[in-house]
Amino acid sequence: MRQLIILLAVSLMMLSACKNSEKTNQKNGNVITTDITNFWNAYDKIITTQDSVLQYKYLDSLYLDKGTAGLEGMINARSYTAAEYINAINNYPEFWNSIRENTLQANNVSSQLQDGIRKLKLIYPELKPAKIYFSIGAFRTPGTTMDSLVLIGSELAMADANTVTSEFPENLAHLKTYFSTNPNENLVFLNIHEFVHTQQKPRVYNLLSSVIYEGVAEFVSAKTLHQLSPNPQIEFGKNNAKRIREVFENEMFYVANFGKWLNSNDTNEFDMRDLGYYVGYQICENYYNQAEDKKVAIKTMIELDYENESEIEEFIKKSNYFSTSLEELEQNFESNRPTVTGVEQFENKSDNVSPNLKEITIFFSEALDGYRTSVDLGELGRDAFPKGTLNGRKWGEDNKSWTIPVELEPNKTYQIFITNNFRTRDNRPLKPYLIEFKTKKL
Template sequence: MKKTLLALLLLISSCAFAQNVKFNHPYENISIAKGSDLVLKLKLEKGTNYQFLVLQQGIDIMLVLTDETKKILLEKDSPNGSHGLEIADFSPQVSKEYTLTIKQFEEEGNANKGIVSYYIKKYTKAELALKEKTKQELAIENNKNVLTADIDHFWEAMDNLKNCQTKWDSILSFQNLYLDRATNGLIDFIRVRNFAAEDFVRTIAKYPKYYNSVRPYTYESKKAEPLIEEVFAKLQSIYGNFKPFKVCFAIGVHRTGGTVSDRFVLLGTEMITTGKNVDYSELGENWAPKDRTKEPDIPLRIKGMIAHECVHTQQKEKLAEKAVVCNQLYSCLREGIANFIGELITGETNYSVVNEYGDKNEKALWTEFKSTLCAPSAQKWLYNGDSAKDRPADLGYYMGYKIAKAYYNNATDKAQAIKDIIDMDDPLTFLQKSGYDQQKKQ
């Protein structure tokens, strides 16, 4: 009897029960001790859509939905660790009581006590109608080579903030009006860069002037579609192994201008479509371009960026089997090759500042670069806008560009050279064949 009572007490202590959960109502800052779960009893109706949103605040959890027989109907765990939203949608086939368990992972990294906030959304008929309309629109949009619908969805979510009275209202605005309506491209963007609705709420609260001022420029990206098609055609004409891909213009949380997935070039439109009237005061003037007297040709700028990024979609993901691992050189070659081939395609480069500095200091830069040629990372040469001092950031783009250009110029068969450059998977052998180091010794 004592053992049974003890077991019952242990079971009760390991779970925190929240009865009579209200839909469309925020439950904030619920404390969960290590080893405990939060168990919610929900009366769900057949034919109605529900969305479960749980904000992890220093605790890694998963969502488990079961019926009265303890049959698992849904499990959800996103790769976002102990912070961020866990989100799951569910439409019951039968009206009855269900159990949603906010289950804490038993792992060393989890805190002794964590905090979660949750919101159980019950969709209205109007919201369901919007979901169905969006589904039909996305079917059309996802068939295009260049996707821009996410831009419109983002600004709809942004405009809706004026109707939001709580943090959860704002989170739901971006979740339901933007992320839940994601094109296939934005779905990849979310996976590759791991951002969620609360990231938008936080970032826009921090940079409202920037986002509001960049808005008219983001629409300029829609004018770039014919130029992007030109890039596709040109790359296909000079590279026989061309693998088709698509382009998605989305809006992020100001940390990615461009990246790729296995099927898309993904562009952070809020970063690549800036003009002279953008307000950088919240970001710091280091983010502002040096020349702000003229409006840039945004479609042309995008053409150059696409030419660069589309080369990345064609490059090999792994080194050759017998290649020597040389991370600094390899990383800079990949970026520099994308710049060089992009320049062949468009006749222009988006890295004029880097190239101008590089041309003036090329020999010294090569001596410095060569001294750490196979360093474990290229952190001193790439993606170092926050740490570069007294010279431009990303000079590794320039070094890789010059090596690729030397390879091309020294080749007698230019068509084969383009293939070799894009297919580069042995950085030290490529450097040797380029003749670049020998040129710098002269």
């Protein structure tokens, strides 16, 4: 019994130590940096061996298993894997050596961060508490949020112009430009931006809502800290405002255009990624400038309900950013979409299609890209979808038609839903179309 009591006591002490470890050596309990210390402890052990089993063991025992709620949140938010960490450590030694000293300075910015949060509360008194975690990720975010946690990817956020990028592959080439802006000098701005996100309602994942969501955080941060945004997209956007607005108006209803505007290296005509931040920022700045009560304007921005379409539309209308109404812009988008013009073998909705038919050819109003396709089930479900459609699909020579093989049964109703994943070369999505027909009795 005495041994059991001792074991229980030790277990409770260890549990208490784990819960309190996040506060160790912190200047302020709201800013947690223990993940950085743990990462470098793991790193120093990992690089002593080429044994992959040992490397994973060190990563797990010294970093991942000791991780704070912030590290766990960042790993979940960006789907990091242990393999990514090991590959990054093994492949980019010069990068890690160049970034190490910067990351170890995280504790020193604690008081500046707290001062920034106090300033944010001055313009938004309803501010809810949140914790800021400095962790080490694997190159997918300098900062993000999860619930009330601000999650900083210190390997990116604390880089500077001297950080070595020569080892990086093409998919990380954009980091050279990012590091040249000395992000470590803008940690307070980044953290306030992410802190604002912890106060916002969940976004709806369409492009317009997403750029407003980011624009709110960017604009409110600038107002909080009484400084211009350090992110190059804002200055670039203001210098190219007219053309950016024109392109965004044409593309904002495209269902797969996020990468050209937010958080991706997808190419665009401006050769500048993440210009959605500027669009959202400008919408917010316009709204703020027309508001009589500036504090109410800030509150309105932060508390926008992205699931309430009328509220978002009213916010956009007051901003007077777009050249015309959202309704007219959407009508313009719809009128410029390619459409299905018909089926070669029968009239759509026909009820006397031959069950001996072996293929169906679909015609489009204009040439598509000859690559992206997708068909889906209609409302009648899988039983109404023709068999044998997978092998042998082919485009017409001019990409204005697409043929699929089918295996049909007599006296049966079929549906094939042609989705908007079909695109033109300039990425305009096809208007969805339901093909429905019934075969004859034999």
